Amino acid sequence: xxxxxxxxxxxxxxxxxxxxxxxxxxxxxxxxxxxxxxxxxxxxxxxxxxxxxxxxxxxxxxxxxxxxxxxxxxxxxxxxxxxxxxxxxxxxxxxxxxxxxxxxxxxxxxxxxxxxxxxxxxxxxxxxxxxxxxxxxxxxxxxxxxxxxxxxxxxxxxxxxxxxxxxxxxxxxxxxxxxxxxxxxxxxxxxxxxxxxxxxxxxxxxxxxxxxxxxxx
Amino acid sequence: xxxxxxxxxxxxxxxxxxxxxxxxxxxxxxxxxxxxxxxxxxxxxxxxxxxxxxxxxxxxxxxxxxxxxxxxxxxxxxxxxxxxxxxxxxxxxxxxxxxxxxxxxxxxxxxxxxxxxxxxxxxxxxxxxxxxxxxxxxxxxxxxxxxxxxxxxxxxxxxxxxxxxxxxxxxxxxxxxxxxxxxxxxxxxxxxxxxxxxxxxxxxxxxxxxxxxxxxx
DNA sequence: GAAGAAACTTGTCAGTTGAAAAAGAAAGCT
DNA sequence: AGCTTTCTTTTTCAACTGACAAGTTTCTTC
Numbered sequence: 001x002x003x004x005x006x007x008x009x010x011x012x013x014x015x016x017x018x019x020x021x022x023x024x025x026x027x028x029x030x031x032x033x034x035x036x037x038x039x040x041x042x043x044x045x046x047x048x049x050x051x052x053x054x055x056x057x058x059x060x061x062x063x064x065x066x067x068x069x070x071x072x073x074x075x076x077x078x079x080x081x082x083x084x085x086x087x088x089x090x091x092x093x094x095x096x097x098x099x100x101x102x103x104x105x106x107x108x109x110x111x112x113x114x115x116x117x118x119x120x121x122x123x124x125x126x127x128x129x130x131x132x133x134x135x136x137x138x139x140x141x142x143x144x145x146x147x148x149x150x151x152x153x154x155x156x157x158x159x160x161x162x163x164x165x166x167x168x169x170x171x172x173x174x175x176x177x178x179x180x181x182x183x184x185x186x187x188x189x190x191x192x193x194x195x196x197x198x199x200x201x202x203x204x205x206x207x208x209x210x211x212x213x214x215x216x217x
Numbered sequence: 218x219x220x221x222x223x224x225x226x227x228x229x230x231x232x233x234x235x236x237x238x239x240x241x242x243x244x245x246x247x248x249x250x251x252x253x254x255x256x257x258x259x260x261x262x263x264x265x266x267x268x269x270x271x272x273x274x275x276x277x278x279x280x281x282x283x284x285x286x287x288x289x290x291x292x293x294x295x296x297x298x299x300x301x302x303x304x305x306x307x308x309x310x311x312x313x314x315x316x317x318x319x320x321x322x323x324x325x326x327x328x329x330x331x332x333x334x335x336x337x338x339x340x341x342x343x344x345x346x347x348x349x350x351x352x353x354x355x356x357x358x359x360x361x362x363x364x365x366x367x368x369x370x371x372x373x374x375x376x377x378x379x380x381x382x383x384x385x386x387x388x389x390x391x392x393x394x395x396x397x398x399x400x401x402x403x404x405x406x407x408x409x410x411x412x413x414x415x416x417x418x419x420x421x422x423x424x425x426x427x428x429x430x431x432x433x434x
Numbered sequence: 435g436a437a438g439a440a441a442c443t444t445g446t447c448a449g450t451t452g453a454a455a456a457a458g459a460a461a462g463c464t
Numbered sequence: 465a466g467c468t469t470t471c472t473t474t475t476t477c478a479a480c481t482g483a484c485a486a487g488t489t490t491c492t493t494c
Contacts, residue, residue: 039347040347040348041259041261041262042258042259042261042262042344043262044258044259044261044262045258045259045260045261045262119347123343123347125403125406126340126343126402126403127259128406129402129403129404129405129406130256130257130336130340130402130403130404130405130406131257131405132405132408132409133405136405136406136409137409139406140406140409140410141409144406144410145410148410148411164431165427165430165431165434167423167426167427167430167431168423168427170400170407170410170411170413171400171423171424171427171428172427172431174396174399174400174403174407174424175396175399175400175427175428175431176396177395177399178394178395178396178397178398178399178400179391179392179393179395179396180395181395182391182392182394182395182399183387183388183391183392183395185343185346185347186342186343186346186347186391187346187347188346188347188348188349188350188353189342189345189346189347189353189356189357189361190387190391191349192349192353192354192357192358193357193361193362193365193387194365194387196387206384206385206388207388207391209384210382210384210385210388210389210392211388211392213382213384214381214382214384214389214392214431214432215431217382217434
């Protein structure tokens with residue numbers, strides 16, 4: 001029954017405008033800590049105590065705000081994917097009239113910048129994407145399906161215009177996702193390998209350029 | 218003192234040829250189970266009991282063959298990266314005289330096929346690459362540094378020959394790694410999204426084609 | 435074929451896990 | 465002012481964690 005939506009907050013968080021203020025801030029702090037912990041250690045690897053400590057709060061408070069660990073995970077995912085979906089929709093609208101060549105380029109730059117700004121999003125997805133967990137299904141159903149369909153539309157246009165060699169969309173989808181994000185999900189490795197800080201603005205822009213120039217010739 | 222090599226097996230596994238046979242098989246079974254568990258759940262998320270159960274053995278046997286969890290992790294990584302390094306060196310030698318265009322193409326196809334055959338390798342790396350753990354340092358120092366230098370050589374040639382638009386090698390490295398492997402580290406997600414089996418031979422070859430045709434125009 | 439070493443099982447240990455319950459502190463409302 | 469609701473800390477619990485220490489079985493070797 002609660003398999004899909006789960007948006008109905010059961011008992012805690014009674015009236016979103018009563019009290020709030022300070023409570024809302026600690027809730028946000030816990031959410032950020034959860035995002036960091038889940039993306040780094042995975043769902044099983046992260047502990048609610050570790051998350052609470054990271055947020056400077058007690059473990060009991062975590063189960064007060066988000067009843068179960070799974071609910072906390074969902075709230076964290078929503079806080080990340082929600083704004084992204086909105087931003088992407090805004091981009092879509094803004095670029096609707098632009099020719100496919102520059103539209104594709106701008107979208108690629110947008111994806112690279114986003115992957116750098118929110119590396120937790122890709123890490124979170126990778127943690128779940130490999131096995132058939134209910135969490136993977138939640139992300140795919142709630143957020144990914146729309147994004148994939150949008151990507152397919154753009155890809156079809158690009159291929160028709162001769163910008164890309166013909167190939168099934170699914171391959172381009174994962175090629176682009178991997179090419180845009182991998183650097184920023186391996187920042188420590190990159191630092192150790194080359195000494196470069198993958199998160200520096202210069203590096204982010206250079207990566208966006210490299211990806212766009214490689215894909216669009 | 219043991220920070221780097223750790224190849225000296227301390228007390229168990231006394232004489233590699235005494236007894237062996239059956240023991241070697243169970244050891245291998247535990248190693249395979251560890252690979253699966255570590256790559257899926259990360260180092261903290263995977264438990265030695267879970268690994269033992271997956272291998273059909275008792276938890277005590279795991280600590281008998283590999284004294285600590287960390288030693289087990291290292292043995293699992295070595296069993297995966299060791300053969301890969303050998304295979305890569307063989308490829309290097311075989312392709313030394315080939316022109317850069319076909320050499321780059323064959324290497325890309327090789328990487329895609331390998332990423333599909335051993336998805337645990339990329340998953341394992343992703344689990345550690347994001348934070349400064351001793352495990353990340355072990356992989357980077359023991360295996361990745363050489364591979365990165367080799368890649369840089371090939372990339373330099375390709376850029377000089379006008380095959381790729383000029384850009385710092387580090388970007389191409391992570392673009393290629395991400396493009397070749399992402400699909401195979403997200404097989405469940407792919408299945409759920411499109412219904413396709415990413416691990417089918419046809420899909421693997423199609424992905425290799427798509428990657429090669431996109432990068433080499 | 436007996437002795438001994440290697441492989442394997444079982445039981446136990448302190449420490450950690452997620453969840454819940456109890457009790458206290460802080461704020462809103464009338 | 466008092467009273468209620470929300471927020472927070474502390475305590476508790478069974479289940480699980482990695483490591484170790486006993487055991488028992490299985491094989492090798494003389």
